[in-house]
Structure formats: structure tokens, C-alpha cells
Amino acid sequence: MSAKKRKREEEFLQLIDSCNGILHKVTLLYTNNEDDRADLLQEIIYQCWKSFPSFKGESKASTWIYRVSLNTALVYRRNNNKHKSKITLEPDHIAELPAEHTEENRHKDALLQAIRSLPKTERMIITLHLDGYSNIEIATMIGSSKGNISVKIHRIKKVLKYKLTEEK
Amino acid sequence: MMDEIMNGWKALGDDLHNKKRGIVEEFSHNSSDLLLEKLNRKMKLGLMWNIALIVLLLVLGIYHRHSGDILCLVFAYFLLLFGNLLFSGRHYLRVRKGAIMHDNSRKMLESYLKGVKIILLFERIWSLFVIPLSLILAILFSQLLRYGSFREIKMEPVIMIVAAVLMVTAVPVMILWTVWSQRKAYDNEIRELKEMISLLSAPE
Numbered sequence: 001m002s003a004k005k006r007k008r009e010e011e012f013l014q015l016i017d018s019c020n021g022i023l024h025k026v027t028l029l030y031t032n033n034e035d036d037r038a039d040l041l042q043e044i045i046y047q048c049w050k051s052f053p054s055f056k057g058e059s060k061a062s063t064w065i066y067r068v069s070l071n072t073a074l075v076y077r078r079n080n081n082k083h084k085s086k087i088t089l090e091p092d093h094i095a096e097l098p099a100e101h102t103e104e105n106r107h108k109d110a111l112l113q114a115i116r117s118l119p120k121t122e123r124m125i126i127t128l129h130l131d132g133y134s135n136i137e138i139a140t141m142i143g144s145s146k147g148n149i150s151v152k153i154h155r156i157k158k159v160l161k162y163k164l165t166e167e168k
Numbered sequence: 169m170m171d172e173i174m175n176g177w178k179a180l181g182d183d184l185h186n187k188k189r190g191i192v193e194e195f196s197h198n199s200s201d202l203l204l205e206k207l208n209r210k211m212k213l214g215l216m217w218n219i220a221l222i223v224l225l226l227v228l229g230i231y232h233r234h235s236g237d238i239l240c241l242v243f244a245y246f247l248l249l250f251g252n253l254l255f256s257g258r259h260y261l262r263v264r265k266g267a268i269m270h271d272n273s274r275k276m277l278e279s280y281l282k283g284v285k286i287i288l289l290f291e292r293i294w295s296l297f298v299i300p301l302s303l304i305l306a307i308l309f310s311q312l313l314r315y316g317s318f319r320e321i322k323m324e325p326v327i328m329i330v331a332a333v334l335m336v337t338a339v340p341v342m343i344l345w346t347v348w349s350q351r352k353a354y355d356n357e358i359r360e361l362k363e364m365i366s367l368l369s370a371p372e
Contacts, residue, residue: 020184021181021184024184025180025181025184028184039201043200043201043202046199046200047200047202047269048269050266050269051268051269051270054268054270055270064270067269067270067272067273068269068270070273071267071269071270071271071273071276072202072269074273074276074277074364075202075203075204075267075276075277075280075361076202077203077357104179107172107176108176108179108180108183110176111173111176111177111180112180119367120364121273121364121367121368122367124273130173130174130177131177131181140272141272141273142272142273142274142368143271143272143273143274143275143368143369144274144368144369157170157173160173161170161173164172164173
């Protein structure tokens with residue numbers, strides 16, 4: 001590998017590392033087990049690498065990674081073939097948390113399950129909304145109208161509230 | 169309740185943000201399991217087969233350069249494969265890079281779906297035209313080798329029967345097999361893509 005390419009790859013890995021949380025969040029929301037999470041993470045990193053030359057820093061790195069990650073998750077389908085990801089993930093974060101926070105964990109787990117039960121596109125919209133993106137930003141990112149996004153967010157929130165109340 | 173959701177989300181985000189860094193030390197630079205990219209690789213292989221057959225035909229044409237009739241047949245087959253190569257190759261160049269993942273989601277999904285459809289069309293063209301026509305040309309070629317020219321060919325009843333049986337059994341079976349296997353393998357994913365596109369575009 002040439003020095004230039006190695007430097008480029010190091011820059012890329014640093015960028016990926018700085019957005020660690022986004023990658024974990026997306027893989028956690030779009031898969032149900034560790035093998036699939038590792039595969040999706042591998043796929044997202046590959047797609048980010050493929051798109052990396054076009055990243056000129058016009059948008060925030062985190063927004064760019066969020067967009068590529070969510071788009072990849074939309075078209076990702078569980079692979080029934082032998083698990084072949086190069087990345088090994090630790091056990092689900094929820095299991096790692098200290099025992100004294102179990103009530104908080106239960107709430108987080110319920111929220112995670114409620115979001116996971118939504119259709120893929122709605123998961124994407126609510127994820128961006130909860131992370132503080134405005135309706136216009138979400139509309140631009142997903143290629144829809146602001147009005148459509150507002151209506152969808154309102155409906156998704158109602159569904160989430162219902163599911164979480166039911167859980168209690 | 170909305171505050172609870174926001175707090176839960178924030179706590180979840182903090183947990184994930186604090187996760188051990190540096191999990192990605194090595195990643196694959198050239199392998200993807202997305203349907204479009206898998207189909208792209210398959211289409212590339214199909215095009216390489218097409219090129220290999222064209223080269224074989226050229227060799228065959230040079231070998232039989234003194235036989236006008238055989239050259240005609242080789243040329244007909246060459247045209248068929250070359251036409252397919254031009255048609256499919258042009259489409260392949262359009263879809264080989266896959267969907268642009270940093271585009272907006274709807275645009276990305278639309279180009280993804282278009283790419284998948286183009287490649288499946290390529291597969292169907294092979295089964296609908298190239299395979300049946302190849303069969304006819306192969307039978308004619310074997311007869312030409314035997315009799316030397318089109319004028320001399322005496323189609324024996326056995327050959328005619330075999331050709332007819334193949335045309336009414338093997339060819340439709342191959343066509344149906346292709347269509348059925350495509351439906352079985354890709355229908356769900358195509359339906360899901362269409363649904364996502366319509367969900368993202370529909371004004372409510």
C-alpha cells in the first residue's frame with residue numbers, strides 16, 4: 001500500500017472512530033443480533049470508504065456518516081450465509097451496564113425495542129429527530145418534504161408513546 | 169412521556185458514545201453483501217463470459233475462414249453476442265458503481281432499485297434470446313460441419329425431432345426457470361425497496 005493511500009486510510013479510520021457512537025446506534029437499531037451487527041458495521045464502513053473521496057467537508061463529518069450509515073442500513077438485508085465479517089463486536093451494551101442501573105437499562109431497552117419495531121424508514125426519521133436534526137434537515141437528508149416529515153414524526157411519536165406505555 | 173423518550177435516547181447515545189474506541193482496525197476494501205453489489209459482480213461475470221464467447225467465435229471464424237457458410241453462421245452468432253455486449257455493457261457501466269450512499273435516501277433507493285432491475289433484465293435477455301438462438305445456431309453449425317454448405321444440408325428427421333423437442337421443452341424450461349428463480353430470489357427485496365420509496369415520497 002502506498003504512503004499516500006495509507007495516510008488516507010488513517011484519516012478515514014480516525015473519522016470513523018470519532019463517530020463511533022453513530023455507527024453503534026445505527027447497527028443497534030437495524031439488527032437483532034451480534035453477528036448481523038458486525039456484518040452491518042462492516043458494510044457501513046465499506047460504503048463510507050467508497051464514498052470517502054466525495055466527502056469534501058461541506059457538511060459535518062457526523063452528518064455525512066449518519067447519512068451513509070442510515071442509507072446502508074435501509075438496503076441492508078440479513079445475510080444467511082456464513083458469518084464472514086472481519087469485525088468482532090463486544091456483547092450488547094445493555095448487558096455490560098452496571099447492575100444498579102437496571103431500571104434505567106430496562107427503560108432504554110424498551111425504547112430500543114419500540115424503535116426497532118418501526119418500519120425501516122420511520123426508524124430513520126425518528127432517529128434523526130431524536131438526535132436533534134430539524135425537520136428541514138431530515139427532509140433534505142431523506143429526500144422528502146418538510147410537511148411529510150412533520151406528519152410522520154407526529155405519528156411515530158404517538159406509536160412510540162403507545163408502545164412504551166403498554167410496556168409499563 | 170416525550171421527555172422520557174428523549175432522556176432514554178440521550179442515555180442510550182451516551183452509552184454508545186463512551187464505548188471503547190478503535191474497534192475498527194481492519195476493514196474490507198472491496199467486498200459488499202448488498203444485493204446491488206452482488207448482482208453487479210454477477211453481471212460482470214456474465215459480460216466476461218460474453219467476451220470469452222466472442223473471442224472463441226473469432227478463433228472459430230479464422231479457423232473456418234475458407235468456408236463462406238460457416239463464416240455467415242459465426243458472424244450471425246457474433247452479431248447476437250456483440251449486440252448483447254453493447255446493450256448490457258452500456259447498462260453495466262451505469263450501475264457498476266452501485267447506488268451513491270451519500271445521496272438523499274429517496275434518490276439512493278431509486279438508483280438502487282433501477283440498478284437491480286437493469287441487471288435482472290440482463291439475466292432475462294440471456295435466457296429469452298441468447299440461449300434459444302444459440303441452440304438453433306449450434307444445430308445449424310453441426311450440420312454445416314457435416315455437409316459443408318447450407319445447400320447440401322439435408323436435415324435428418326432425427327435432428328429435426330431433437331431440435332423441435334429441445335425448442336419446446338428445454339428452452340421454455342430455461343426461460344421459466346430464470347423468471348421463477350428471479351422472482352423467488354429478489355421479489356421480496358424489490359417490493360420492500362418500492363415500499364420504502366413510496367413511503368418517503370408520498371405526501372400525507
